[in-house]
């Protein structure tokens with residue numbers, strides 16, 4: 001099982017990208033374009049096509065370091081994306097709870113423990129990708 005999970009984690013690098021783009025496009029970027037760009041925009045600037053229909057504007061993900069004295073707030077970003085362990089704020093969260101969504105998919109393939117590992121890895125890949133978008 002552990003071996004299978006390790007293989008699956010390394011395979012994540014190739015997931016989601018079309019065959020021809022696989023070598024250039026890391027998993028984090030492919031998943032971002034697939035799941036996040038609709039709201040946050042292709043370059044993460046908060047200008048995706050769905051932005052205009054949301055009550056809360058989607059965050060500009062390129063300015064997270066800027067808003068945190070120049071240091072990328074890695075664990076905050078990680079936990080906002082995951083969303084399962086945040087204390088609910090006032091009003092409704094408009095962003096999907098990705099940890100929940102990913103773990104439901106991943107547990108089908110890897111079981112509850114393996115699924116959790118894969119989900120955690122996916123969120124790390126996304127967080128690292130967002131780190132590369134900082135200006």
Ligand code: HEC
Pocket residue numbers: 031032035036037038039040050054056057058059061064076077080081092093094095096098126
């Ligand atoms: C349906 C639209 C929508 C989608 C899709 C979406 N987001 Fe968001 N996101 C938002 C909104 C709106 C906010 C502002 C806060 C809130 O309402 O929760 C936000 C906030 C965030 C933040 C917090 C930024 C900060 O200031 O700390 C991060 C990080 C983030 N999104 C990452 C992602 C990632 C990664 C994905 C894809 C896996 C994604 N979002 C997909 C709408 C979306």
